[in-house]
Amino acid sequence: xxxxxxxxxxxxxNGCNACVIACKVEHNTANGIHxxxxxxxxxxxxxxANRQFVPVLCNHCEDAPCxxxxxxxxxYSREKDGIVLVDWDKCIGCGACVLACPYDQRFQVKDxxxxxxxxxxxxxxxxxxxxxxxxIAKCDFCYHRVDEGRAxxxxxxxxxxxxxxxxxxxxxxxxxxxxxxxxxxxxSRNNAFxxxxxxxxxxxxxxxx
Amino acid sequence: xxARTKPASKLSLRVLDLAGPTYYGLLVIFATVAGIGLxxxxxxxxxxxxxxxxxxxxxxxxxxxxxIFLILGASGALNVASMSSVFGRSAYKPLAPxxxxxxxxxxxxxxxxxxxxxxxxxxxLVAMTSYNFKSIFAWNIFLYTGLLVVAGVYIWTxxxxxxxxFAGAAGLVxxxxxxxxxxxxxxIFGFLIAREAYDSAVLAPLFIALSFAIGLAVFILxxxxxxxxxxxxxxSDMTRRLGRLLGIFAATVLYFTTVxxxxxxxxxxxxxxxxxxxxxxxxxxxxxxxxxxxxGGLLPLALMFLGEGAAxxxxxxxxxxxxxxxxxxxxxxAIIGGQAFPLSIFPGxxxxxxxxxxxxxxxSPSLREGLLGLGGISIAxxxxxIGSRVLRFLPKTLADRP
Numbered sequence: 264x265x266x267x268x269x270x271x272x273x274x275x276x277n278g279c280n281a282c283v284i285a286c287k288v289e290h291n292t293a294n295g296i297h298x299x300x301x302x303x304x305x306x307x308x309x310x311x312a313n314r315q316f317v318p319v320l321c322n323h324c325e326d327a328p329c330x331x332x333x334x335x336x337x338x339y340s341r342e343k344d345g346i347v348l349v350d351w352d353k354c355i356g357c358g359a360c361v362l363a364c365p366y367d368q369r370f371q372v373k374d375x376x377x378x379x380x381x382x383x384x385x386x387x388x389x390x391x392x393x394x395x396x397x398x399i400a401k402c403d404f405c406y407h408r409v410d411e412g413r414a415x416x417x418x419x420x421x422x423x424x425x426x427x428x429x430x431x432x433x434x435x436x437x438x439x440x441x442x443x444x445x446x447x448x449x450x451s452r453n454n455a456f457x458x459x460x461x462x463x464x465x466x467x468x469x470x471x472x
Numbered sequence: 473x474x475a476r477t478k479p480a481s482k483l484s485l486r487v488l489d490l491a492g493p494t495y496y497g498l499l500v501i502f503a504t505v506a507g508i509g510l511x512x513x514x515x516x517x518x519x520x521x522x523x524x525x526x527x528x529x530x531x532x533x534x535x536x537x538x539x540i541f542l543i544l545g546a547s548g549a550l551n552v553a554s555m556s557s558v559f560g561r562s563a564y565k566p567l568a569p570x571x572x573x574x575x576x577x578x579x580x581x582x583x584x585x586x587x588x589x590x591x592x593x594x595x596x597l598v599a600m601t602s603y604n605f606k607s608i609f610a611w612n613i614f615l616y617t618g619l620l621v622v623a624g625v626y627i628w629t630x631x632x633x634x635x636x637x638f639a640g641a642a643g644l645v646x647x648x649x650x651x652x653x654x655x656x657x658x659x660i661f662g663f664l665i666a667r668e669a670y671d672s673a674v675l676a677p678l679f680i681a682l683s684f685a686i687g688l689a690v691f692i693l694x695x696x697x698x699x700x701x702x703x704x705x706x707x708s709d710m711t712r713r714l715g716r717l718l719g720i721f722a723a724t725v726l727y728f729t730t731v732x733x734x735x736x737x738x739x740x741x742x743x744x745x746x747x748x749x750x751x752x753x754x755x756x757x758x759x760x761x762x763x764x765x766x767x768g769g770l771l772p773l774a775l776m777f778l779g780e781g782a783a784x785x786x787x788x789x790x791x792x793x794x795x796x797x798x799x800x801x802x803x804x805x806a807i808i809g810g811q812a813f814p815l816s817i818f819p820g821x822x823x824x825x826x827x828x829x830x831x832x833x834x835x836s837p838s839l840r841e842g843l844l845g846l847g848g849i850s851i852a853x854x855x856x857x858i859g860s861r862v863l864r865f866l867p868k869t870l871a872d873r874p
Contacts, residue, residue, distance in 0.1 A: 295528070302825045304818055319817065328666060334609035335595075335602045355599050356591015358531035359609050365666035367815045367829070370528050371591055373521035396520045397591030458817055462665060 265325050265345030265467045267404060268431040269418070270449050271318050274472035275425035278303065278316035282417035282426065289405060289416035291393045296370045298402035299417055318426065320417070321368040321402035322458065322466030323347045329360035329369060338399070345467070346404045354398040361399060365462045369401045404428075412439045431467060483566060483630065485864035488857070489703060495861065502854040509847010512840040513588035521591065524841050529833035530811050535589035537803045538845030541686060542582030542852060543616065543657060544679060544799075547650040548687015550575035550623060553630075554650075557643020563713060566867035567691070568639075572627045572646075573865045574691060574856060576620060581852030583616055585844055608659050615653040622649045631864065654683045661806065668745040669810030674735065678728035682799060685721040689795035692718060694856070696789040698866070707872035712783035715791060719776030722795055726769040729802070745813045748832070749805060756809040759801050768798010808835055 278301050286298045299320040306313050327347050329338045337353035338360050340346070349360075361369045375396040394400035405415035409428075413419070418428040430436055433445035446469070449455070455469035488495070516524055526533040553568035553575075555561045587593050603610045626646045629639040658679030661670040692714050699706035733750065736742040749760055772791040812833045817823060823830040860866055 294522075297827060300825055300827050300829065302817070302823050302829055304821045304823045306821070317818075317823075331604075331606045332609065332663070333604055334607045334613065335598050336604045337598075353595070353598050353602060354592065355595040357599075357609065358591070359607070359660075361528065361531045362664050362811065363666055365815060366817060371521065371531060373524075373527070373591075375520060397517075399591070459819075 265323065265340075265431055265465075266435045267323070267344055267346060267409065267428065267443075268446050268467035268469065269320070269404075269415075270427040270429075270446050270453075270455060270469045270471060272425045272427070272472045273315055273317060273470055275423040276301070276316045276318055277423060277425075279422065281420050281422060282318060285416040285420035286402070289408075290400075290403075292400065293372045293394065293396075294374050294376055296372065296400060298368075298370075298400070317470070318417075319366060319368065319458075320468065321347060321364075321404075322366055322464065322468040323402075323404060325465035325467065326463060328363040328365065328462075328464060332359045332363040334359065341406070344406075344409075346406050346409070347401075348403050348406065349399050349401060351392075351395055351398045351400075356397040356399065358399070365459050365464065366466075369399050372396050372398055372400055410439065412442050414442065483569070484868040485566075485569060485631075486704075486866050486868045487862070487864050488860040488866060490701065490861075494701070495857070499854065499857055502850045502857060505850035506847045506854060509585075509844045509850065510588070512843035512847065513593070516840055516844070517588075517593060524838045525836045526841070527833070529814075529828075530808060530835040532807055532811065533835065534837040534841040535585050535844045535848075536807055537800060538848050539582045539585040539589065540657065540803055540807070541800055542578045542585065542848055544654060544683040545686040545690050546575045546577075546579035546582060546619070547654045547657075548683035548685065549578060549691055550619075550626075550646055550650050551684055551687055552691055553626065554643055554647040557626075557640050558647045563710065566870065567695075568643075569627060569630045570860065570865045570867065571687075571691060572623045572630070573859045574694065574852075575650075575687075576623045576627075577852040577855035577859065578690070579616065579619060579623075580855060581848040581850075584851050585848035588844060608656055608663050612653070612656045612660065615649070615656050619646075619649055619653055622646050627865075650683075651680065654680045661810070666815065667810055667813075668742050668816065669749070669806070669813055671742075672732060672735065674728060674732045678725070678732060681721065681724040681728050682802065685718070685725050685795050686799045688714065688718050688721055689792040689799070692788060692792035693796070695870070696785065696792070699785070699870075704866055705869050705871040706785065707870055708783060708785075709872045710870045711785050711788050715776050715783050715788035718788070718791055718795060719773055722769055722772040722776075722791075722798075725798075725802070726765070726773075729764070729769070741816075741819070744816070745810075748813050749809055753809060753812075753832075756805055756812065760805045760809075763801025764798050764805060767794050768801055772798070 280301055282299055283297050299318060302317045302319055304315050304317055306315050323346055330340055335353045335355055337350045341348055358371055372394045414428045418426040429444040429446045430440060432447050450469050453471040455471045457466045457469050549571050552564055552571035556565040556568050587596055622645055626642040629635040629642040655676045658676035662673055662675040664670040695706055698704040736746040771794045775787045775791040814830050
């Protein structure tokens with residue numbers, strides 16, 4: 264059962280992309296891979312049209328199609344908290360999960376180099392395990408930070424506090440979750456929505472605003 | 473050289489009696505192309521898949537088109553044998569052993585391309601020892617390797633006269649297995665609910681029909697080549713039978729294609745991708761209408777059922793070639809076109825990003841991918857060449873009975 268989730272306040276996100284870079288630094292992701300992205304969408308019609316920035320990331324679904332489709336069980340849901348991860352030692356790089364994900368949040372590592380700006384600058388975080396070439400990589404909710412009671416890098420970096428990471432239910436709180444808010448009330452009081460509910464994936468990323 | 477036949481055998485079979493220079497020349501050509509394909513795969517593995525035209529939008533590219541073509545062709549080629557063992561059509565009995573050899577060869581070639589195109593082909597052992605039985609991919613691993621065993625046993629029952637009495641049962645198992653395999657291959661796409669172009673149960677019967685068409689088309693082309701080289705005479709009666717069957721299979725593919733797109737047009741959530749494939753997709757649309765429908769469907773039908781001389785060897789051979797082209801076009805549109813269309817994360821809204829989200833993905837296949845695909849075909853050809861030289865798979869003659 265999923266323990267953690269994220270609520271993203273669309274009224275607060277200003278599209279600065281700091282979370283994208285923070286994630287890239289935290290995970291030392293390969294060229295062309297961004298575990299979180301900022302989409303733009305038009306809402307309303309003239310003269311009341313507006314542009315809205317929508318951060319997207321892996322939704323760590325309760326019924327993840329990527330987990331179901333993986334032939335080797337490399338893609339799996341962590342038993343203790345439901346965070347969807349990829350075992351890079353089992354992944355054969357078939358790409359089935361990339362096509363199965365309705366949110367377009369899985370990426371095949373085609374180039375191990377992580378150089379940025381034409382390899383003039385390397386974003387290197389020495390203690391983060393890098394995805395090897397050929398396997399599938401994705402947002403992992405910074406589980407290495409969550410296990411230590413720290414919020415994911417994108418949440419910590421966001422200058423407008425547009426992202427909230429916490430427990431999907433207060434009843435699931437344990438000792439290590441002292442710093443995490445409970446999101447159930449935020450979701451219910453703010454008429455939160457999730458992406459593509461008709462796909463029945465039961466995502467754990469919600470949007471308000 | 474006189475063909476060697478086994479006395480008192482129900483099947484009069486022969487080995488491939490090609491003159492030495494021709495045989496070894498072909499072997500060198502096929503082995504060389506296969507070797508180049510392997511080199512291309514090594515290059516992709518060594519440098520990373522960024523050297524190909526595939527990216528995170530087009531995850532499965534030209535190698536997958538070739539691989540699925542060969543796998544479906546393998547399933548369909550085995551069907552020729554089933555027509556005698558399962559459906560009792562004795563006219564096809566002499567073709568049965570060779571059809572099983574062709575099936576094994578094409579399956580090996582297709583699987584080679586599939587495995588070598590993986591991001592981590594060195595992890596094949598993981599794929600063969602760690603299974604997620606909720607995944608259609610895991611089931612397909614069993615279905616593909618199982619068909620190799622089933623076809624091998626089937627060949628044994630046909631060639632070993634003491635096992636001939638089991639050929640019917642083996643043929644039935646082979647027929648059922650290949651139906652399951654082809655259904656599984658179609659459902660790889662049918663179960664992908666995330667993609668608007670897939671997510672359809674009709675893909676399973678479409679792939680079954682396509683396998684019939686590809687398998688028979690390849691079979692006809694090989695028989696035509698054997699007849700042209702004087703190895704196995706091909707009579708007009710057999711030509712007419714095969715040609716008409718090919719026409720029926722081509723019509724069936726057209727039928728399921730029509731059903732697929734009509735149902736897609738009726739569903740609001742699929743309307744956008746249908747517009748892309750049928751009208752607004754540029755190269756994808758052209759390949760669909762010209763390659764898949766016209767060349768792969770209507771032209772073979774016209775050749776087989778219209779006008780004088782519909783059963784002539786040249787028309788049947790031409791129709792088979794068109795069916796092969798049409799099948800490749802179908803698979804290209806399905807695999808590449810289906811991935812090129814962006815995911816609709818916010819239905820009814822325009823979405824964009826600096827990462828090209830919301831845009832139709834472009835795909836330029838690299839030479840490496842094409843060479844890998846051709847390598848798979850060459851692996852299949854090499855197996856057929858060596859197998860039919862070593863063992864009696866070929867019918868002695870398919871000429872008309874006097």
